[in-house]
Amino acid sequence: MKLLALDGNSILNRSFYGIRLLTTKSGEYTNAIYGFLTVLNKLNEDVAPDAVAIAFDMHAPTFRHKEYDGYKAGRKGMPPELFAQMEPLKEILRAMGYTLVECEGFEADDILGTLAQAAKENGDTCVIATGDRDALQLVGDGVTVRLTATKQGRPEVTYYDEAKILEDYGVTPKQLIEIKALQGDTSDNIPGVAGIGPKTAGELIQRFGSVEAIYRDLDTLDVKPAVKKKLEAGKESAKLSRFLGEINTHAPIETKASAYVVGPGDKGAAARLLAKYELFSLIERLGLAGMDGSAPKEAEQAKEKALCLQEKDESATLAALQAGKAAYAAPVFDGDGNLTAAVASDGDNLFLLKESAQSLFTDPNIPVVCHDGKPIFKALKKKGATMENEKMDVMLAAYLLNPSASGYDMDRLAQEYAVPVPAVKASEPYEAAAKAAALLPGLSGALAEHIVENKQESLLTDIEQPLSEVLADMELIGFRVDVTGIEEFGDKLQKEIDTLQRDIYELVGYEFNLNSPKQLGEALFIKLGLPAKKKTKSGYSTSADVLEELAEEHPAVQKLLDYRHLAKLKSTYCDGLLKVVGENGRVNSTLNQTETRTGRISSTEPNLQNIPIRTELGREMRRFFLAKEGWVLVDADYSQIELRVLAHIARDKTMIEAFRSGTDIHTVTASQVFGVPQELVTPLMRSRAKAVNFGIVYGIGAFSLAKNIHVSRYEASQYIKNYLNTYSGVRDYMDRVVKQAKEDGFVETIFGRRRYLPELTSSNANLRAFGERVARNMPIQGAAADIIKIAMIRVSRRLREEELKARLILQVHDELIVEAPEDEAQKAARILKEEMEGAAQMDVKLSVDVNTGKTWYDAH
Incomplete structure (x- = not known):
């Protein structure tokens, strides 16, 4: 049999330090659990074992402590953030069917050694997985080691057999014990021989074979007098160190590999635990997808009650849905985002609507519950319609409840909120929609409870849900650009870039790749001899911070900064924009409503919120965003909105x-x-x-x-x-909000938007400081984001109510842009100012500056 034996403590520890701290929204730490399970999954894929044993240390003295009370003395205790993950991991592993091995008086290393020895004796193979090089002494006769590490969140595994050990250390596996006996081990407080380091220890063992041989022939040993003197003085210490460093291979544990065959476990429980700790990506990766995140009894009942998709008379279906409390609706789109069908649930049945799909969403008498309403709004608006009675958008509700989540797909939410996943029967084109519609009743009910508990009903129904319709409009309309102007500007930039490149080559003395950090580092710090500020694994750091510090040291550095700025401007904002211009000469950005933790809207493909404004050359880009013929841009910008919010909430x-x-x-x-x-x-x-x-x-x-x-x-x-x-009121607010956040575990805006801050309980001072900064600024930034969203809704609604052709086309942080016919510009400007300034009533009046122009540059 092939046995995979893992050092649980070692892998968990390295996972903890190799992955940034991750937490659930309630503040439970999960990064070490995530890392451990990721390593375990990789090992299973690479090794394909017949059995798996996972060894853990016990919190009790071992035989080594009894022999030498200084063993591991001075080692820092396990950080509380790591300690808190130990038992949850063990619970997950047991639920997955793994056998955990602990043995009082022995370390995990000794358990691995005992299993490895048994494998040798029984003719089995044993693969040891650990982050500790001590285990390399066990290699040989069918035993290999996978040395594991987690770097930048990814597992790395190095394979060790006898040949690899000989190549790296020049000795046999067993002789590694001898080397350690001489050099000692500071992490375990094994003393070794004073003054003998790794290099000398390795050379001695390569020459003489063992500690015993060295001391047997010490008088005649051909070594330097100073080394001999150290060896003489450290004889007893060397013998003790050898005892401490040798892994015991006779721990009293079960040694038959067959005892560690992975059992069936409780896959549902494992999935529920992973969902509890919000490790949703692992559920799929570990083969637990489809295991219900609900209680077992509920899950079984859900499976027994398979829902069949019904194709009945559609007018009768609509009438039935009008009579119910809500239609739980899932759209079906074609590749262009057009609505082709919909599946609706009344809570008990599933109905397919084809010809009446649009009517389902536009009927004011049918309250609609959906997941992600924006694409539905877009599809309807293409047809000149809109969703008339949106009761709940499940995705937006989930975002408000957990703004730090990595995603809000329905399967993930079902796992997170322990909602049974009903079985459905439907043909392939409608299977996904049927599953979504069947899941919506339970999911929306669970989320609604939490929304009410958090007092976020108004935030959901009055801000986030109406905003998704506004964003749908804005995405469809887009922003007109001057393609010829951008091309000419790009050519101008390229000429300046080429000139800068030639100047840099001349100043350095040779040509090289300016975009290669390695080659650039060599040019600046070796050829020019500039003082290096930071070093990386691949060479010298050439980050912007480093170059800005060196800008006065040599003219090539400032030219390099200018080169980078212009190259970025051209590649991202000229070449990048030209790639996404539509046939109508407009660019249509995607406006994301659930991306940021503060509530701000983000923009992608292209990111129109990131058009540069800090440099004159960057601001030039705004000249190429313009109104269509006969129209103008009306640009309205909040004046110091965040400071006004601060004055209000601090009561300063x-x-x-x-x-x-x-x-x-x-x-x-x-x-x-x-x-x-x-x-x-x-x-x-x-x-x-x-x-x-x-x-x-x-x-x-x-x-x-x-x-x-x-x-x-x-x-x-x-x-x-x-x-x-x-501003003593601000000072008091800064103290008050942090204190309250530590008590509550979150901060919130004046509109009830929350951000959870598990960092405040961290033992890491830097993380705590980060949590305190966020506690102070999120209520300010979040409230400003809420206000701009309210303003967008009010402006859009007012333009529609007054039957203007003007339309909102872009939001950039505290700025709104409306495109309006020239004869509506004055009225649109008045509406913008009134609705933006009236978006929130605070102790400090909101102030808005409004300008008009044919281009974004002229209007700002």
């Missing part, structure tokens, strides 16, 4: 008064922070006060502020201190 009287007085908030802040009258505030003072104002919103510290405004860290810390003394 000084800041509120500054906004109410209509004076410039940055000038007021500069006056207070620098202790001078407002009329004596210089542009530099105002600029630094502005950096502090906005930095506070993002939880900036003295180090980052100092870097941003080019002052000393002490100066920056004084600015922040003076700021918080001036």
